[in-house]
Amino acid sequence: MNRINPTKLLLSKWTAARPRNREKHFLVSELFRDEEGTVLEIELQAVLTRRGERLAWHTLQNAEDWKMGWK
Numbered sequence: 001m002n003r004i005n006p007t008k009l010l011l012s013k014w015t016a017a018r019p020r021n022r023e024k025h026f027l028v029s030e031l032f033r034d035e036e037g038t039v040l041e042i043e044l045q046a047v048l049t050r051r052g053e054r055l056a057w058h059t060l061q062n063a064e065d066w067k068m069g070w071k
Contacts, residue, residue: 006039
């Protein structure tokens with residue numbers, strides 16, 4: 001399990017453990033917050049294709065799917 005502070009996720013770098021469509025390296029390009037400022041979701045952008053994907057920030061805590069940094 002990756003330990004993550006959700007407020008520091010913006011512009012962080014991630015590596016997919018099981019790349020799909022040659023998309024291995026990702027960057028957190030946007031944070032989506034509720035009215036109280038709590039981070040709910042993130043926008044992950046693939047470096048190679050620039051494709052964006054919106055998902056819950058908790059997804060990055062799964063070390064079997066995501067590794068911190070670009071490896």
